[in-house]
Amino acid sequence: MRRYETIFITHPDLTEEDLSVLHEKLRSIMSSLKGELIKLEDWGPKKLSYAIRKNTRGHYFLLDYLAATDLVRELERNLRLNDRVLKFQTVKISNQVSPEAAQALPAAGPDKKAINVIERSSPSPEPKREEAEPEAFGEEKKNESAS
């Protein structure tokens, strides 16, 4: 298993319903190909640094997961086919995640928590989320160095 993270940008005007349909789709792909979702972060609508398909704003999401290569391929294929997704990028975080570490990770940030992240973001305090994100990353790094 490898650990990846995918950032995808959706159209900014999507309704909650559209988004939940999309998330459900991604979750089902993930479970069908034996991936493990660590977290799904909602960064909210942000201004894009350059226009993508004539959109100056986009809704950012971050998927953090453990997967094999076939899952990444399938996930990206689906994102590519979806017109509501403006752009996506997958980055490999670590090459090898041992089974023990894999079990420890979802315990830290389980699926349920990921849902909360999305719910919390609906009032959209944008700067707050931006601050919270690097902190979370720092914690991850600490965990890695400790182990």
Place this chain on the structure above:
Amino acid sequence: MKAPVKRKRPFQRRKVCVFCADSGMRINYKDVKTLNHFISERGKILPRRISGNCAKHQRDLTSAIKKARNIALMPFSLFGS
């Protein structure tokens, strides 16, 4: 004939790589605030001779900026003021 006088260079403080100096600082493509220190007004990546980064960190930084650009967190180019 006199040998040409060696031109004196103005004294320059030797710059130290900020990522080496401060071990708490990490290069991450999602951390746009940090990466913004290392681009010019036009959005170009600053060269090592200006930023003072070491080769290793400059390499990591460059790839981080390019990743951030790809996902529209950072601009490819900005209009100069």
